Amino acid sequence: MEAKLRKPELLQRILAAVEDSGWSALLLRAEHPFKLRLFRADDPAHIDVTVFIWNITHGGGAARPANELRIQLTGTVPTVQTEGKTLLVGWNEGYRVFVAFDIRRHDAQASSSPSIQVARSALLQAHTHSFAIHTRGNRETVVAFRPEYLIEYVRSQAALHSPAFARGDLPDLVNSLDTVTDAQIDALAASPRRMIVQMLKRKYRERDFAARVLSAYRQRCAVCGVQIKLVDAAHILPVAADGSTDDTTNGVALCALHHRAFDTNLFSFNESYEVQVSNRRLEELRAADLLLGMSNFQKALLPALALPADRRDYPSPTYIASARRLRGWAD
Numbered sequence: 026m027e028a029k030l031r032k033p034e035l036l037q038r039i040l041a042a043v044e045d046s047g048w049s050a051l052l053l054r055a056e057h058p059f060k061l062r063l064f065r066a067d068d069p070a071h072i073d074v075t076v077f078i079w080n081i082t083h084g085g086g087a088a089r090p091a092n093e094l095r096i097q098l099t100g101t102v103p104t105v106q107t108e109g110k111t112l113l114v115g116w117n118e119g120y121r122v123f124v125a126f127d128i129r130r131h132d133a134q135a136s137s138s139p140s141i142q143v144a145r146s147a148l149l150q151a152h153t154h155s156f157a158i159h160t161r162g163n164r165e166t167v168v169a170f171r172p173e174y175l176i177e178y179v180r181s182q183a184a185l186h187s188p189a190f191a192r193g194d195l196p197d198l199v200n201s202l203d204t205v206t207d208a209q210i211d212a213l214a215a216s217p218r219r220m221i222v223q224m225l226k227r228k229y230r231e232r233d234f235a236a237r238v239l240s241a242y243r244q245r246c247a248v249c250g251v252q253i254k255l256v257d258a259a260h261i262l263p264v265a266a267d268g269s270t271d272d273t274t275n276g277v278a279l280c281a282l283h284h285r286a287f288d289t290n291l292f293s294f295n296e297s298y299e300v301q302v303s304n305r306r307l308e309e310l311r312a313a314d315l316l317l318g319m320s321n322f323q324k325a326l327l328p329a330l331a332l333p334a335d336r337r338d339y340p341s342p343t344y345i346a347s348a349r350r351l352r353g354w355a356d
């Protein structure tokens with residue numbers, strides 16, 4: 026039996042997707058169609074979106090092909106809004122993916138043809154490979170994606186649905202984010218299309234690294250034990266450094282405070298995983314009269330990293346040593 030969510034639950038899926046993307050949302054209208062303002066941290070740039078959303082399911086009926094899913098445009102007529110972006114999406118609770126249709130092709134779609142179909146394979150593709158570009162019979166480009174790609178979809182919505190995007194090799198590259206190489210992407214002519222593929226690949230890498238590291242540390246900060254969804258996957262040897270990789274062993278789970286403190290070199294850990302506060306930074310802070318809170322900070326630190334359950338996920342001594350050299354820690 027296919028799960029069908031009510032509108033408030035669909036709204037929760039959208040809000041969770043925004044959070045999962047590392048962005049925040051202000052709810053401007055809580056009734057369907059939902060209206061949200063999407064923003065990130067202190068960036069004044071924001072994106073207003075109106076979201077028309079329905080469950081995308083087979084919907085029953087033996088006469089319908091089993092490989093075809095659909096949204097039924099009940100209750101509300103989707104219309105392109107004059108302000109901000111307008112999304113026309115389906116959510117499938119089983120595959121846990123969104124399917125986005127080209128709103129311009131369904132603007133004010135009459136209630137005499139109240140459903141839009143898409144092949145089940147597009148949802149399966151997005152479920153297993155993160156992202157999928159699929160061309161419908163009417164040459165409409167449909168985009169299916171995991172929740173964490175919602176922001177990337179919103180930002181490149183117009184380009185993704187343009188007929189030019191789905192031409193040539195591009196769908197193949199986008200549909201294999203897990204295996205596509207930088208060389209394959211670089212071989213594309215420089216264009217906004219290439220930038221979108223690069224953005225999606227970068228996102229795939231970040232998500233893949235974060236998923237492995239956070240799961241290895243059970244979503245807990247390795248130096249204070251905090252969870253509460255404030256934990257990042259931090260690179261031990263920074264991404265910008267030569268020799269840095271996205272190996273799980275170049276990662277450590279750190280809460281927001283400790284991630285910042287690690288990146289600013291207030292503390293480090295050695296190849297035996299002992300946590301050490303920087304005397305040099307302490308002196309600098311003392312000289313600047315900015316030492317308040319330091320004793321609590323030190324008390325909260327574990328003496329050594331809380332390590333993953335699986336030894337293969339332990340931070341690699343090679344990355345630790347390189348990072349410490351780079352950051353001026355004498356052995």
Ligand SMILES: [Zn+2]
Pocket residue numbers: 246247248249250251279280281282283
């Ligand atoms: Zn912490």
